[in-house]
Amino acid sequence: MLINSGTKREIREPRITLVGAGPGDPELITMKGANALKDADVVLYDALVNEKVLEYAAADSIKVYVGKRSGEHSYSQEAINKLMVDYAINYGHVVRLKGGDPFVFGRGYEELNFAAGYNIPAQMIPGLSSSISVPGLQQIPVTHRGLSESFWVVTGSTASGAISNDLYEAVRTKATVVVLMGLNKLKEIVKLYKQEGKANLPVAVIQSGSTEEEKLAIGIVDTIEEVVLEKGIGAPAILVFGEVVSLHPQFQPIKDFFAAIKEEL
Numbered sequence: 001m002l003i004n005s006g007t008k009r010e011i012r013e014p015r016i017t018l019v020g021a022g023p024g025d026p027e028l029i030t031m032k033g034a035n036a037l038k039d040a041d042v043v044l045y046d047a048l049v050n051e052k053v054l055e056y057a058a059a060d061s062i063k064v065y066v067g068k069r070s071g072e073h074s075y076s077q078e079a080i081n082k083l084m085v086d087y088a089i090n091y092g093h094v095v096r097l098k099g100g101d102p103f104v105f106g107r108g109y110e111e112l113n114f115a116a117g118y119n120i121p122a123q124m125i126p127g128l129s130s131s132i133s134v135p136g137l138q139q140i141p142v143t144h145r146g147l148s149e150s151f152w153v154v155t156g157s158t159a160s161g162a163i164s165n166d167l168y169e170a171v172r173t174k175a176t177v178v179v180l181m182g183l184n185k186l187k188e189i190v191k192l193y194k195q196e197g198k199a200n201l202p203v204a205v206i207q208s209g210s211t212e213e214e215k216l217a218i219g220i221v222d223t224i225e226e227v228v229l230e231k232g233i234g235a236p237a238i239l240v241f242g243e244v245v246s247l248h249p250q251f252q253p254i255k256d257f258f259a260a261i262k263e264e265l
Contacts, residue, residue: 012041012092016084016115018108020101020127021045023134025210026052033125040095042087044080048099048236050211062091077107081114088120101129105155105180129153131178134209135240138216140248142176147243150175156182156189156239163188171196176242183237186225193221193241200258202245207237218250 017036022028029037037043037056043063045054054063066083067074075083080096088094102108102124115122131153132142142151152170156179157163163185170177171192182189183205193201199222207215219227221241245251 014088014092014120016088016094016096016120016122018096018102018111018124020125021049021053021097021099022128023100023130023210024050024208026050028128028210029053030125033127036095036125039093041092042094043097044084044094045097046099049097081111084111085115085118085120101127104129104131104153130209130238131180134206134238137210138206138248140204140240141244142178144244148176152177154179156180156185167192176240176244179239182239183235186228186239190221190225201241202243202251204240204245204248205233205237207233209238218248220254
């Protein structure tokens with residue numbers, strides 16, 4: 001998809017700015033990111049970017065949708081790299097707009113490196129990563145005194161489609177584990193936690209966090225697959241494993257249930 005107003009602009013010196021759009025809510029982009037959009041001649045944006053964010057860009061700038069979502073047609077990373085450079089050479093300032101933060105599973109450094117190969121000045125403007133902001137908006141802290149001293153951010157699967165090797169290590173820790181792009185690996189991740197004897201560990205699955213399409217599933221490792229199915233959770237979604245999830249109000253009935261069982265015993 002290519003959007004522009006047809007207005008001819010003066011061609012400026014080529015440069016590229018990677019901008020993190022945040023988790024989805026258009027108000028959660030940084031002021032610096034919004035200002036970069038305002039100055040852009042061309043905006044290349046991903047599927048996870050809320051199109052309302054494009055309203056920060058000038059009306060006469062060119063907006064190009066480049067996809068990048070699992071399960072749908074999208075440009076390859078190589079094609080995006082080339083588009084980014086071509087537009088910069090022919091139009092001037094290109095903003096590469098990416099969901100979340102460009103350096104958190106966003107392949108941002110690859111794009112900076114590609115631009116450097118053509119001697120095109122490039123910079124990166126961070127964005128709020130969904131790994132922290134989406135649980136936070138649900139009042140789930142990724143760290144909390146007495147519950148979690150650290151957190152892991154792990155991709156659900158590698159480029160080959162296999163489950164990430166880091167998950168095998170992460171499930172052994174007491175840390176909060178946030179899994180991005182991992183909904184289709186939920187069954188396998190649950191199995192790993194059960195093998196570690198953590199069937200009762202609190203879990204949250206959050207779809208489309210910070211947007212109008214947001215959905216939430218709260219449970220424990222042993223039940224989360226059923227809850228996700230019941231709530232109709234779909235991608236994009238993040239998974240949060242850890243005792244910090246127990247701080248969410250919806251976890252209270254689960255606490256009460258386990259307390260009642262202990263009393264009966």
